[in-house]
Each structure stands twice: as C-alpha cells, then as structure tokens.
Amino acid sequence: MKNTRISRGYNRLAPFYTVSAKLVFGNTLQRAQEFFLDQIRDSDCVLILGGGSGELLTALLRQHPRVKIDYVDISPRMIELARRKNHNPDNVNFIIGTERQIPGETYSVVITNFYLDLFNDQTLERVIHQLKPHLATNVTWLATDFVSEKVWHKVFLGMMYAFFKIVTGIQTHTLPHWQGALTKAGMQEQISKKFYRGFIKSSVYKIVQ
Numbered sequence: 120m121k122n123t124r125i126s127r128g129y130n131r132l133a134p135f136y137t138v139s140a141k142l143v144f145g146n147t148l149q150r151a152q153e154f155f156l157d158q159i160r161d162s163d164c165v166l167i168l169g170g171g172s173g174e175l176l177t178a179l180l181r182q183h184p185r186v187k188i189d190y191v192d193i194s195p196r197m198i199e200l201a202r203r204k205n206h207n208p209d210n211v212n213f214i215i216g217t218e219r220q221i222p223g224e225t226y227s228v229v230i231t232n233f234y235l236d237l238f239n240d241q242t243l244e245r246v247i248h249q250l251k252p253h254l255a256t257n258v259t260w261l262a263t264d265f266v267s268e269k270v271w272h273k274v275f276l277g278m279m280y281a282f283f284k285i286v287t288g289i290q291t292h293t294l295p296h297w298q299g300a301l302t303k304a305g306m307q308e309q310i311s312k313k314f315y316r317g318f319i320k321s322s323v324y325k326i327v328q
C-alpha cells in the first residue's frame with residue numbers, strides 16, 4: 120500500500136525529474152554520479168537500485184556497452200523512460216520493484232545514487248540487510264548522496280524532504296545516517312569526492328575482509 124503510493128508519486132515526478140534536478144543543481148548530480156564509473160570493469164555484474172529515468176545508465180553504457188546490469192526502480196514510468204532513453208539494450212534487465220525484487224544473483228558492483236536517502240534509519244538498516252546476500256565478496260558499492268554537515272545543508276535538505284513528502288509520499292523527513300549504515304553493514308569507504316560545496320558526496324565502498 121505504502122509502496123503503491125510511492126510508486127505513483129514517482130510516476131508523476133518522472134517526466135520532470137531530470138529537468139527540475141538540473142534547474143536546482145545544474146550538471147552536478149550527474150557529474151557526481153559519473154565520477155567513479157571508472158571503477159567498473161566490462162566483466163562486472165551490476166545492480167542499480169532506484170536508478171530513475173536513466174541518465175546514469177546512458178553514461179555507464181557509453182563506457183561499458185556490454186556490461187550486465189539489473190536496473191531496479193519502484194516506478195514503472197521511471198523504468199519506461201530509462202528503457203527508451205537507452206534504446207532498450209538487451210544486456211540491461213529492467214525490473215519494476217524494490218530491494219525485495221532483486222533477482223537471486225550476486226553482484227560485483229552495486230550503485231545506489233540518491234537512493235539511501237529515501238529511507239529512515241531503521242528502514243535503511245533493513246534495506247541494506249536485504250541487499251547483503253546479493254553482494255559478491257569483492258563487491259564495489261558506489262554511493263552518491265547528500266550529506267548534512269553545515270547549517271545550509273540542513274535547511275536545503277528540509278526543503279527537499281518537504282517537497283518529496285508532498286509529491287511522492289516518502290517516509291522520512293530527514294537524511295538518514297547512510298554512511299554509518301553502510302559501515303555498520305561491514306562496508307568500508309575506500310575513496311570519496313565531494314561536490315556542490317560539500318553537499319553531495321560520491322563514495323566507493325568495499326566489504327571489510
């Protein structure tokens with residue numbers, strides 16, 4: 120029921136998502152998401168969760184046209200846009216669903232961009248727990264998301280959460296401790312890069328061996 124509401128919300132937002140993100144952040148969201156794509160190899164098996172309307176997918180396929188990808192998003196409209204934008208490539212498996220609908224595979228790369236911020240701390244812990252059986256032991260987890268380290272970050276986030284709450288019905292109103300949640304799940308940040316005066320962070324995580 121809750122997921123149906125969220126899915127409908129993102130369906131409504133889908134046609135405007137990229138344009139409105141660009142109006143607010145310019146190309147920064149895309150630049151941040153592309154920054155660590157060089158960590159991916161042609162032989163990888165990639166899971167993209169909450170992939171959205173497909174901008175990152177285009178960049179990824181440009182660098183690795185044949186890499187195998189499972190592309191999961193709760194919104195059929197987002198999936199449709201991603202599929203069309205990328206000419207329905209046969210090495211991409213588009214899945215309308217959530218972390219509960221991930222095919223029973225293990226992945227050597229997981230990409231969560233502006234996805235971990237959709238949950239409250241408690242749900243995020245559950246979501247990451249659900250993902251763990253799908254992680255190869257040498258997995259590379261690429262996460263790009265907001266961080267809240269300055270007063271203006273908090274104010275900005277407050278406005279964005281208010282907007283997303285109204286439009287999509289997401290369940291949280293504050294940024295969860297997504298970095299802490301990944302660390303708690305046994306991941307370790309290897310490298311990172313900040314964008315937009317420190318408001319956006321792209322990180323590469325690996326499992327602590």
Ligand SMILES: C[S@@+](CC[C@H](N)C(=O)[O-])C[C@H]1O[C@@H](n2cnc3c(N)ncnc32)[C@H](O)[C@@H]1O
Pocket residue numbers: 125129168169170171172174191192193194197216217218231232233234237
């Ligand atoms: C803020 S958008 C980010 C989209 C894309 N990653 C980007 O950065 O452009 C969040 C995306 O996650 C999807 N989404 C929301 N909740 C989800 C869930 N539980 N499982 C999978 N996708 C979800 C939405 O439909 C939306 O496409």
